[in-house]
Each structure stands twice: as C-alpha cells, then as structure tokens.
Amino acid sequence: MQAIILFGHGARDVRWREPFDRLIDLWRQQHAGILVELAFLEMMQPSLEEAVTTLGTQGATEIKVVPVFFGQGGHLRNDFPVLLDACRDKFPNIHLSTTPAVGEDLAVLQAIVDFGARAL
Template sequence: MKAIILFGHGARDSRWREPFDRLADLWRVRQSGVPVELAFLEMMQPTIEDAVASLVSQGATQITVVPVFFGQGGHLRNDFPVLLDACKSKYPAIALSATPAVGEDLAVLQAIVDFGARAL
C-alpha cells in the first residue's frame, strides 16, 4: 500500500501547524485511498519516525515524504537525509522516498503567483 508524509519544519506556536492540518485534510478528501500523516523536523509532533511507524502499522509498504518547504535549505540538505536514512534502516522492508521541496515545483510557484494576482 502506498502512503504519503507531509513533512514540515515545525514551530513553537501551535497555530503554525493549522495549514498543515488543512493540507492533510484536503489530501484525505481528494486521495482517500492513500493514507497521509504529518511529520515535523522540530518543535512539533509527530516526528518523521513516528509518522513512518504509524503508516507501517496501517499496512504501508511504499511511503513518499513530501517536504512542505519553500526551498532546499540546510534542513533539507543536511538534517532531513539523516532522518530519512534512519527510517530506512529501521524499516528496511519499506520503500521510503522523498520528493524535492514543494516550493521547487513550477505548479506550486504558479499557484503562488495566481494567489498574488487575485489579491490585486
């Protein structure tokens, strides 16, 4: 079974995660056959390891991690690969992969331009 993790940075203010919760809810409506979990790098739960464990317990065998970051900064270049490799080591039978940061996708950038244009 395929599954997805939406991976964000995390913040001290619990309200920061509200758009992530809405994003996961939208995923569940539009992709109801593919389980989704949120995960955060720091300051919030669940961790990526917790999210992988949850999806594995639901029967996932292929998990794609989508970094909901605007770009590939130090966290995605340095910290994230270490966390992902640790999960791969802990769950060797699970196919774990990751996409580039969402902000590097042209369709996402176009959506931001469209958002700005609607604000005019």
Template sequence: MKAVILFGHGARDARWREPFDRLADLWRAQHPGTPVQLAFLEMMTPSLEDAVSTLRAQGATQITVVPVFFGQGGHLRNDFPVLLEACQAKFPQIALSATNAVGEDLAVLQAIVDFSARAL
C-alpha cells in the first residue's frame, strides 16, 4: 500500500501547524485510499520516524515523503537525508522516497502568483 508523509519544519507556536493540518485534511478528502501523515523536523510531533512507524502499522509498504518547504535549504540538503536514511535503516521493509521541496514545483509557484494577483 502506498502512503504519503507531508514533512514540515515545525515551530514553537502550535498555530503554525494549522495549515499543515488543513493540507492533510485536503489530502484525505481527495485521496481517501492513500493514507497521509504529517511529520516535522523539529519542535513538533510526530517526527519522521514516528510517521513512518504509524503508516507501517496501517500496512504501508511504499511511502513518499513530500517536504513542504519553499526551497532546498540546509535542512533539506543536510538534515533531511540523514533522517530519511535512518528511517530506511529502521524500516527496511518500507520503500521510502522523497520529492523535491514543494516550493520548487512550477505549479506551486504559479499558485502563489495567482494568489498574489487576486490580492491586487
């Protein structure tokens, strides 16, 4: 079974998480047959490892991690690969893969342009 993890940075303010919760809810409404979990790099839970563990318990065998970051900064170039490798080592029966940061996708950038144009 395929599954998705939406991976964010995390923050001290719990309200920062609200758009991520809405994003996961949108995923569930539009893709009810594919489980989704949130995961955070720091300051919030669940961790990437915890999210993988939860999805594994639900029967996932292939998990795609989607970094919900604007760009490939130091966290995604340095910290994230280490976390992903640790998860792969801990859960060898799961095929883990990752996309680029969502902010590097032209459709996401266009959505921001469209949002900005509506604000005029």
C-alpha cells in the first residue's frame, strides 16, 4: 500500500503549522484512498520516524516523502538524509523514497508567480 509524508521544517510558533494542516486536509479530500501524514524536521511533531511508524501500522509498504521546502538547503542536503536512512534501517519492510523539494518544481514556482500577479 502506498502512502505519502509531507515533510516540513517545523517552528516554535504553532500557527506556523496551519498551512500544513490545510495542505494535508486538501490531500485527504482529493486523494482519499492514499494515506498521508505530516512530519517535521524539528520543533514540531510528529517526527519523520513517528510518521513512518503511523503509516506502517496502517499497512503502508511504500512511502514517498515530499519535502515541503522551498529549496535544497542544508537541512535537506545534510539532516534529512540522515533521518531518512535511520528510518530505512528501522523499517526495512517499508520502501522509503523522496522527491525533490516542492519549491524546485516548475508548477509550484508558476503558482507563486500567478499568486503575485493576482495580488496586483
């Protein structure tokens, strides 16, 4: 069974999480048959490991992690691979893969340009 994890940085201010909660709600409305969880690098829960655990207990055998970051900064180049490898070691029966940061996708960049144009 396939599943997805939307992976963000995390922040001290709990309101920072609100767009992520809306994002996961949209996902569930549009893709009800595919399990989804949020996970955060730091300062918020669940962690990547906790999200993999949750999805694994729900029967997920393939999980795609989508970094909801604007670009490939130090966290995605250095910290994220360590967390992902630790999860791969802990959950050998679950195939874990990842996408590039969402901000590297042309459609996402175009959506930002369109947002700016609508603001004028």
